[in-house]
Amino acid sequence: MSQSGRIIAVDWGTSTLRTYLLDESGTINAETTSKRGILKVSDKRFEDVLADEVAQLGVVARCPIICSGMITSRQGWVETPYVGCPAEISDLAAQMMVRDTERFGPIYFIPGVMQHSPEPDIMRGEETQVVGLDQDDGLCLLPGTHSKWVNLEDGRIRGFTTYMTGDLYGALIAETILRALPDEHWSADDFLAGIRRGHEEHRQGVSLLTSLFRTRARSILGLERSAGSRSYLSGLLIGAEIGNACSIYAPARPVTVIGDEPLTTHYMEGLAELGVASRVAPARSAPRGIFQIALIKGLIL
Incomplete structure (x- = not known):
């Protein structure tokens, strides 16, 4: 079935790829989930894999695509720089990188977050989930292969530990x-x-x-x-x-x-x-975070 939307949010990690078609209010109109994480994509054919997922969304018109996660790493499609702590959502929006493609037009890649003190640490993808929460202060825990504990103060990522x-x-x-x-x-x-x-x-x-x-x-x-x-x-x-x-x-x-x-x-x-x-936390914080970043960037009209 054909779908219309304002943006396509892409949460692309090491082992899993999730795509979401969002309308102008951030509501998910369609979504896909596959095991085609970045380590499963041969010869870095990321654009071809993304095309398969977008086709499953049933998109009828070109719309902005925003990617988050390990797809923005050195092993991924476009390596983005890290934003230093303290980091807020406007920093992530301002430092996105853009790759122009013939098939999709511009694709936006959200940066990760780094800290140098008290100890060096890095994250990619978790920052988007955190800013997708309706929460300005407190401690967030993201369990996984590499668990992250993220400290929020005044809407900023103040520090984290992996x-x-x-x-x-x-x-x-x-x-x-x-x-x-x-x-x-x-x-x-x-x-x-x-x-x-x-x-x-x-x-x-x-x-x-x-x-x-x-x-x-x-x-x-x-x-x-x-x-x-x-x-x-x-x-x-x-x-x-x-x-x-x-x-x-x-x-x-x-x-x-x-x-x-x-x-x-x-x-x-x-x-x-x-x-x-x-x-x-409420489910699907990643697409909510991507939507908020897209709003700040002016990608949703």
Whole structure:
């Protein structure tokens, strides 16, 4: 079915590609989701892949296309510069880069965000999700392969911290002695036991490297039944992450969790177990953020 719209919002990450056709009020008229993330696109044929997705949207007229995520990285289509912290939505709009194409006309690429202090860090894509929230202050958590904890003050991204929690979990169960942990059904009890252990050992100053091997020792010696599961290992890593992040930011209000199920639920359960209040963000914050950036840029007439 043919669709009309004002802009096409593209959330293009490492493993997933999502496109949205938005009208002049930001309402989603059509959307697509595929597994054609940037690492799945051969020979950097990004324009061809985008054409397939746009065709599925059923667009009847050319309209501005705005891209966010790892598509703006060195491995992507157009590498954009990073905006320094503190960063606000107007900075993202002002520093977008444009690629002229014969097929689509100009395509806009949203920059990432960087910080140099207190520690160096970078993000691409998460900044668009954060500015898509109806929130000016507080702490946001974006779980994933590389979890981000983002501190908002007066509508600006003041700072953030990245944790390679998902990446580390994947590597541990694929390439280390912990791959021997059985791949059983998810256990909420084991997960929460891991949350408590990871948080407590972080509080005690125990190295995560030591905590990981203790997981194996506790299981083999029969000291902790739950330690012999991947659910426990996941909890251990997330508990350590939460412990470190809360020691940095000391959230005084509920943490806003942005992401997809089931990961958001796991993190919120972990936070609750440790007495940290949280709330789930409204769905589809990425296209809302892209829409707001497009408005500021004057791309929606």
